[in-house]
Amino acid sequence: MRVTIADVARVADVSKTTVSRVLNGKGEVGGVTAARVREVIARLGYVPSSGAVGLARGSSRTVGMLVPSLAWPWMGEVLQGVVDTVEAADYGLLLFTCNRGAESVERFTGQVSAGAVDGLLVVEPENTLDRLTALYRGGLPIVLIDDRGQHPAFPSVVTTNREGGASAARHLLAAGRTRPLVVTGPPAFGCVRDRLDGFRSVLPTDLVVHGDFTEGCGRLAVERLLAAGTEFDAVFAHNDISAAGALRALRAAGRPVPDDIAVVGFDDIPMAEHTEPPLTTVRQPTRRMGETAARMLLDRLGGATVPDAPVVLPTELVVRHSAP
């Protein structure tokens, strides 16, 4: 059925060793012989079995990726960055989610122990951190893509949340806004604290409502403050979804954006261009974060030492109509 190295060897009238050598470019092989072997390989359409190669070499040339959910709006970009990088290096990508809780984690660690992957890329490990730490201590290369907490034990890729918050504040300040409302994400997340600190370092405010990254939290926060008659001339929401909620509440209340109140989000997901008005937001370099993390992991698998300190990729303020 399948064409094997033995078939090639037989037809080319050499040993399997020799075929293996021309395949991997290792060891000296006579020019004429090598040419003949190559010709036979092409003619027979021989492709080495990845399973057998992996077993013999003790590595699978595959990296695993563990994500909390694939349906999040920015996950596609991260994934695309990872896949591009991994494919270019001729590695495979094995994808796992942990949205079925403990069972998923179980299955996932199993596959890892089974040696199905040479290394791991993990996005925001939620309840997996102890397992991951064990695997990492056991020698499995791991790189985190994570803003939510600090895990000094692992190499990681993050973005400039503090500076991102600060850039939003500078932009609003330059536009003459002095009384901003901040709608945060879950206060337990490191990125949330950083975005808030950065913002306040430029534009101090005590008008802070703790949200949870949903549309509803942005909407409710604005509705309540308006109902209470609280004054504010800008909203900085910690993600675009809750910024969209704020926009909706302002529109419903008849408060023009940006003339009356300016709105700035965070992430720059595809939706941000399509809100009314289009959303000014702090762009996370999601694709580049994926690429960078993958590159770090591949470097590590290639024998390089990767930095202990988190690699920090810059955010970028994207100015649209909600805060010109």
Add this chain to the structure above:
Amino acid sequence: MRVTIADVARVADVSKTTVSRVLNGKGEVGGVTAARVREVIARLGYVPSSGAVGLARGSSRTVGMLVPSLAWPWMGEVLQGVVDTVEAADYGLLLFTCNRGAESVERFTGQVSAGAVDGLLVVEPENTLDRLTALYRGGLPIVLIDDRGQHPAFPSVVTTNREGGASAARHLLAAGRTRPLVVTGPPAFGCVRDRLDGFRSVLPTDLVVHGDFTEGCGRLAVERLLAAGTEFDAVFAHNDISAAGALRALRAAGRPVPDDIAVVGFDDIPMAEHTEPPLTTVRQPTRRMGETAARMLLDRLGGATVPDAPVVLPTELVVRHSAP
């Protein structure tokens, strides 16, 4: 380093054969012996090497998935459906894209020939169809998730594009709209023809502008017709992105939606709830399409025969404010 079946056998004082048997539940094994082996497996934390198992059994317990791009708004849902199903069956998922053109396809076919996957899930094969056909003829199980053309050679999962178009028309008709504009996707796609036919079967119109699924095409179509003074009281756009473009053009022109002109999209991507006004749209069951395709492939890998005829999953009209 790694715990092998030989270690387990030695410690449990049995042969590797016996360990293999309790591992796979094949053949008779004495109760006491089995219990002892199981205890040793647990104590040593033994996990069979997936590479070795695959080599010995001639299958990898992994399915491949080939997608044109991971950044498309509905791809995350498809992927999530696939991953959930595949994980539940204890298979791995190897992810490939073909967004680097011929090179990607090359790499991809290579991995397939290398036996890295037992079967394949393919989303909208663009320039890959000949390669795929060759692989399929060669015995590789493949299931397509594809609306764009008809490929009777492969098992596939599609949605009710014709009925989806018809449902949009019925909804508009019931609301008293009689003069609709249709902004299509690329006319070469089968789904586009179906959506158009279904729509016109209920609400005949010759006001059809061929677009390309971009925001710009929806915006331009509306701008031009308005500039030309053409009368219409509704827009049916073939995807949500171009519907968003239509909304923008109508807003810019001061034509109220839905009072003056109603707008219906297609897909129900996350953005659809956040446009102004929120978009009425024909929902594609993307997640279920992923689940269904994965299930068909797994069934096929399990030895079942899968239907030749495409499996058709129903669309659902989601009514929001743009066309109440």
Add this chain to the structure above:
DNA sequence: CTGAAAGCGCTTACAG
């Protein structure tokens, strides 16, 4: 009920 041995398709010392 259990085991010795061959085989899956490669790579890699080792020897010449």
Add this chain to the structure above:
DNA sequence: CTGAAAGCGCTTACAG
């Protein structure tokens, strides 16, 4: 420059 042989970690007839 080239090859015979062992080994990677499993499964599976075959034999008892």
